[in-house]
Amino acid sequence: GAGVSQTPSNKVTEKGKYVELRCDPISGHTALYWYRQSLGQGPEFLIYFQGTGAADDSGLPNDRFFAVRPEGSVSTLKIQRTERGDSAVYLCASSLSVGTGENEQFFGPGTRLTVL
């Protein structure tokens, strides 16, 4: 079956521009997560959704970052006034639900964002 998909796979933008990154989770997965991975580091949590609501956005670095999931499926991560330091791979993951048990998070291939 289809896994998590993310578009675009690569995005190059200029400092100060606005970007949107899209995530299509696995069908039926109610939990959706965004992570960011910088070179040489592990992924860092940004935000997660349970259904349509952002249940935890404590990882968003500042108010330039915002994410939505209006219908409880597709999610969009939005970055305003991009900075060079925002350059990273943005990973989306989904799971059947939220929990600390065996709820495996399946990752998409990521969007590689480069801010010039």
Place this chain on the structure above:
Amino acid sequence: RKEVEQDPGPFNVPEGATVAFNCTYSNSASQSFFWYRQDCRKEPKLLMSVYSSGNEDGRFTAQLNRASQYISLLIRDSKLSDSATYLCVVNDYKLSFGAGTTVTVRA
């Protein structure tokens, strides 16, 4: 202090060798742990869960020491295809990743 700390390696081992590495975590209340594998420029994929009693999956053995708050992964009879970055993960519904341990298996 980072939530999860790992030896970055790299570990460069010949085929057939055994390689082992650890990570430590800071939150003593954490209950759920994983090892993920990440190939170059690919997404992380779950390798195995880590249980208190330790667990084995083929050539891979994971151990958890709650008292010392460390997790280990051992790979026996290394294959070329085991070359990857191994990420230690603490699961508190959101995943906290270590920076990864790079393993290269050479022919």
